[in-house]
Amino acid sequence: MSAFYRERVLSVRHWTDTLFSFRATRDCGFRFQNGQFAMIGLEVDGRPLVRAYSMASANHEAELEFFSIKVSSGPLTSRLEKIREGDTILVGRKATGTLVTGNLLPGNRLLLLSTGTGVAPFASLIKDPDVYDRFETIILVHGCRQVPELAYGEELVAKLRDDELFGPLLCDKLIYYPTVTREPFRNRGRITDLISSEQLFNDIGQPPLDIATDRVMMCGSPAMLGELKQMFETYGFVEGAGNVPGHFVIEKAFVER
Numbered sequence: 001m002s003a004f005y006r007e008r009v010l011s012v013r014h015w016t017d018t019l020f021s022f023r024a025t026r027d028c029g030f031r032f033q034n035g036q037f038a039m040i041g042l043e044v045d046g047r048p049l050v051r052a053y054s055m056a057s058a059n060h061e062a063e064l065e066f067f068s069i070k071v072s073s074g075p076l077t078s079r080l081e082k083i084r085e086g087d088t089i090l091v092g093r094k095a096t097g098t099l100v101t102g103n104l105l106p107g108n109r110l111l112l113l114s115t116g117t118g119v120a121p122f123a124s125l126i127k128d129p130d131v132y133d134r135f136e137t138i139i140l141v142h143g144c145r146q147v148p149e150l151a152y153g154e155e156l157v158a159k160l161r162d163d164e165l166f167g168p169l170l171c172d173k174l175i176y177y178p179t180v181t182r183e184p185f186r187n188r189g190r191i192t193d194l195i196s197s198e199q200l201f202n203d204i205g206q207p208p209l210d211i212a213t214d215r216v217m218m219c220g221s222p223a224m225l226g227e228l229k230q231m232f233e234t235y236g237f238v239e240g241a242g243n244v245p246g247h248f249v250i251e252k253a254f255v256e257r
């Protein structure tokens with residue numbers, strides 16, 4: 001148990017019958033880079049029951065935030081979805097992960113490609129002033145099956161646009177592109193198709209993909225990541241990791257297995 005901080009749940013919000021987010025206190029010793037994840041969970045029968053969760057809060061924030069799926073058969077999320085304000089959660093002391101700007105070569109345009117809860121690390125990254133220093137344009141794409149699943153990302157971006165510090169940065173630099181695949185919406189289609197057909201770039205009035213300027217972070221369903229990786233590699237993009245920066249980095253969205 002010494003590997004974990006015990007934090008107090010400050011609030012819980014249920015977005016759909018399969019998605020919820022929660023905020024918790026943050027130990028002043030808990031350090032992380034925006035985009036990283038840690039092992040998060042509950043103490044069950046005296047033992048830690050934890051899974052990897054990306055921090056959706058930025059590292060300058062006093063509180064922690066997480067965005068989670070609910071899986072009724074999942075040992076952790078079936079319990080975690082019942083947490084309430086005042087409950088205790090475990091937060092692993094060590095944060096890690098590949099979705100950090102240091103793993104990318106310098107570039108002008110950053111594509112953040114996510115499905116489902118894979119938007120969580122990007123929620124952290126788009127609150128990082130350093131990201132706006134490094135890149136001229138940031139394109140956040142969030143793909144879901146249905147419109148209500150976009151609500152977390154929609155509200156996040158809307159709040160940042162209203163923020164005194166981030167509002168002007170977002171206005172100049174962030175392009176948010178939500179898309180759904182299973183019901184009518186203003187943007188429709190899978191991220192893979194939207195990129196290969198160039199529909200994404202046409203819709204937002206941006207130039208097509210260019211390895212000289214574009215850097216990519218991806219987080220979401222393993223099937224999507226597999227296809228995107230292959231696609232970007234055929235375009236000549238090289239994956240970055242560890243201490244060798246590349247054109248793109250990948251992290252799967254952590255769901256119950």
Ligand code: A2P
Nearest residue numbers: 115116143144145181190191192221223224227
């Ligand atoms: P689709 O509805 O066409 O399957 P999930 O909820 O299964 O994780 O999916 C989240 C989003 O990711 C959905 O919009 C889904 O589209 C999309 N998706 C699933 N598999 C792929 C894939 N191989 N490539 C691109 N997008 C995918």
